[in-house]
Amino acid sequence: MSILERLWRGVLIVYASDSGADTANRLFRLLRGTGVPTAMIKYDGDLGRYWDCFDAIVLVMALSGAVRLVCKYAKSKVADPAVVVIDDGGRYVIPILSAHWGANEVAEAIARLMGAEAVITTAAEYMGVTSIEELARLLHCDIVNTEELPNFYSALLSNKPICIIGINELPREVRGSYVIGVNAGCEYIITVGEPHQSLEGIRMLRCVPYKVIIGVGLMNEAGINEVIKAIRTTLNRLGIGADRVLAVASIKPRVGEAAKALGLPFRLVSTDELERVNHGCATPPSDELRRLGVRGVAELAALAAGGTSLLLRKIVIGRVTVAVARV
Amino acid sequence: MSILERLWRGVLIVYASDSGADTANRLFRLLRGTGVPTAMIKYDGDLGRYWDCFDAIVLVMALSGAVRLVCKYAKSKVADPAVVVIDDGGRYVIPILSAHWGANEVAEAIARLMGAEAVITTAAEYMGVTSIEELARLLHCDIVNTEELPNFYSALLSNKPICIIGINELPREVRGSYVIGVNAGCEYIITVGEPHQSLEGIRMLRCVPYKVIIGVGLMNEAGINEVIKAIRTTLNRLGIGADRVLAVASIKPRVGEAAKALGLPFRLVSTDELERVNHGCATPPSDELRRLGVRGVAELAALAAGGTSLLLRKIVIGRVTVAVARV
Structure with a gap:
């Protein structure tokens, strides 16, 4: 990627x-x-x-x-x-x-x-090494004790192992001395999710996962299978699991059937709710949408359903538009 | 140069x-x-x-x-x-x-x-053209109506003549559509010194010349002719005329004889006055001077005699050190 x-x-x-x-x-x-x-x-x-x-x-x-x-x-x-x-x-x-x-x-x-x-x-030492913030971004978690970062960077740049617990595998594009799991040699541990008990002589960086809301817009002709495929493609692109999805949100009830098939909660958003979203970062409507007098739906649905900021700007997958907001 | x-x-x-x-x-x-x-x-x-x-x-x-x-x-x-x-x-x-x-x-x-x-x-249009501020620096004058600068830059970048009055020749390194003197085609005039009367349809940029003080330090063995030569070299390097020199300043009375030979006023500075100069930009003493427990004299003399800021950091010319401050 x-x-x-x-x-x-x-x-x-x-x-x-x-x-x-x-x-x-x-x-x-x-x-x-x-x-x-x-x-x-x-x-x-x-x-x-x-x-x-x-x-x-x-x-x-x-x-x-x-x-x-x-x-x-x-x-x-x-x-x-x-x-x-x-x-x-x-x-x-x-x-x-x-x-x-x-x-x-x-x-x-x-x-x-x-x-x-x-x-x-x-x-040159920084080149080809994934920064710790970028790792957190790829793992979709927030580092809470940022005061530990300088220690972890020293370790990373001197090629000491940075052990990660709470995930099963590293995103493919991660480079650097990151390893999954803890062994006897770990002096630097990143915890994703539940904090590990603190251990004598071991430094801990805590990364707290967040949840997301998936907003979906679609053309009238788009079928439920297309929506299912688009949501799967989106989760895949973000490298985020279905367990992190708080809701799929749309103004189209049909999207609820796709969510159900995926085992995800659905949140129907009203056009009134869409109208009330006032988020500076939402993508402005294209000239074509503007001529039709409508705004894009996917981002606004994700934000209207409780998303606080955009994580994935709307992408078009066939006849379906998907955007993701984090909570 | x-x-x-x-x-x-x-x-x-x-x-x-x-x-x-x-x-x-x-x-x-x-x-x-x-x-x-x-x-x-x-x-x-x-x-x-x-x-x-x-x-x-x-x-x-x-x-x-x-x-x-x-x-x-x-x-x-x-x-x-x-x-x-x-x-x-x-x-x-x-x-x-x-x-x-x-x-x-x-x-x-x-x-x-x-x-x-x-x-x-x-x-590319800026390359090879002397900026108006750099011209003012080379002419040793301060632009007072800076609000006119955008108009003069438009003219300069579209290669219209910028006429200059108050000087006899341009510094050799100046590039761009600057010309000496005024002719019928001049719509943009820079005045160095006395302001020109304002003229219908002609833009004026006013540059007011400042005076300088030359600070001199020397080894005990240095002769008066060496000082004269060093002052001449310095004026030449700055491209500034003797008429702009408010004073030559030194703690050595001998320097006064050199100033007199050049027709320049002399200002004897006491070591007490030198000590009182507290100017953040003065060159810190070299390790050698520091070992001897003395500070450089040329810059401090120019500042003690009334200079407000350094124009030329000290330069060493044979056994003479010269610095210039502007007033």
């Missing part, structure tokens, strides 16, 4: 001036072609409302302007999206924020797509 | 970790070899006290760390130094702040010195 497929909340491309529009448009088409949810805007003086909405932001502009821009919004290594800068001419792809948290890999993937040069400046 | 020779206040090299020390040391020696005043520190959590002291700051560290660092201190395009980032391995030289105000050229010069790649991301 490439890094781009893991950008569940998608990529926002921002270009600053007309001289960057060609490069921005070219990247937009290339990313869409790989299936990554991709949005594009011309910079209008406010990036704040998008800052927390995407997994990666690509700024097509000169680097010094981009630096002044991100300075307005950058909060911390763990809260900021991966930010990558491309010059108007599309020659360089430069990760400038959250390099260890994905921006390097995003820049390399984009550079490959565009035939450009990725400017990687982090120490 | 290369851009490096115009970095009168010098370059500060900051490296973040031991893995960047080799690259930082290598650059330190290379820059010293070209005669640029160069200082080097390991980052200790506070760059603020150096931010306004150097014409260029080179950060040897990963780009994403450098961006978070400069976000703490960046103020505005005109107030910030040129900031350039080099990765620990010394592969890339990347201008990240004040690209149009010198950082591009500094990065290119450093990349040439080191055999590295300069990552230039600004639009």
Whole structure:
């Protein structure tokens, strides 16, 4: 699975001036072609409302302007999206924020797509090692005692085993000295789920799993089997088990039958509830939907049913649209 | 004259970790070899006290760390130094702040010195054109109606003539559509010195010249002719006329004779006055001076005699040391 497929909340491309529009448009088409949810805007003086909405932001502009821009919004290594800068001419792809948290890999993937040069400046030891935050993202859990992170990074970068309990296997794309289960040599343990009792001389990092709500929209003709397949595809893409699904949500009662077949709870959402959702990160309706006077349903259903933030921006699977929000 | 020779206040090299020390040391020696005043520190959590002291700051560290660092201190395009980032391995030289105000050229010069790649991301139209702020710096004047700058940049970038009155010739290194004197086609005029009367349909940018104080230190054996030569060399290096010199300042009465020969006012500074100077940007004494228990004299003399900020960090010319402060 490439890094781009893991950008569940998608990529926002921002270009600053007309001289960057060609490069921005070219990247937009290339990313869409790989299936990554991709949005594009011309910079209008406010990036704040998008800052927390995407997994990666690509700024097509000169680097010094981009630096002044991100300075307005950058909060911390763990809260900021991966930010990558491309010059108007599309020659360089430069990760400038959250390099260890994905921006390097995003820049390399984009550079490959565009035939450009990725400017990687982090120490080699970080390359090819999955960061602990990225691991938590892939395991769909929240690290609660973040003050332990520096100790775990020291261990990771000196190639000591990081033992993980509470899961049966590592996501395939994880790299680094992570191992499943505990043995006598474990000095660093990540617990996913129930906390382990604390042990003398052993450091513990606690990662608490969260639940998700799956929002589903569909065309009238779509059948129940198509919905079942789309939900399975989505869980597979996120690498999350059915036990983590709090509900499947939709305005179509038919979706309830698919949920039942999968053994998942169903939550019927009314159009009134949809209308009341006011979530800054929801994908704006496409021009086509706007002409029809409707908004996309999948994301709003997941949010209306109790989701607090988007985890997977809507994806289209045949005649079914699916989005996932976390609780 | 290369851009490096115009970095009168010098370059500060900051490296973040031991893995960047080799690259930082290598650059330190290379820059010293070209005669640029160069200082080097390991980052200790506070760059603020150096931010306004150097014409260029080179950060040897990963780009994403450098961006978070400069976000703490960046103020505005005109107030910030040129900031350039080099990765620990010394592969890339990347201008990240004040690209149009010198950082591009500094990065290119450093990349040439080191055999590295300069990552230039600004639009080509800016390349090879002297910015208006850089012109003001070379003419030693302060732009007072900065709100006119956007109009003048539009003209400059569309290659319209920018007419300059109040000087007789342009500094040799100036590039762009600047012309000396006014003719019928001038719609954009920069006045250096006395303001021109305002004219219908003509835009005026006013640049007010400042005066300088030359501080001189010397070894006991240095003769008056050596001092005269050093002062002339300094004025030449700055491209500033003797009419702008408010005073030559020193703790050595002998320097007064050199000033007199040059027709310049002299200001004798007492060691008490030197001791009282508390200027954050003065060059710290070298290890050798520190062993002798003395501080450098040239910069402190210029500041003690009324200089408000350093314009030229101390340079050594034979047995004479010269520094220049502006008033």
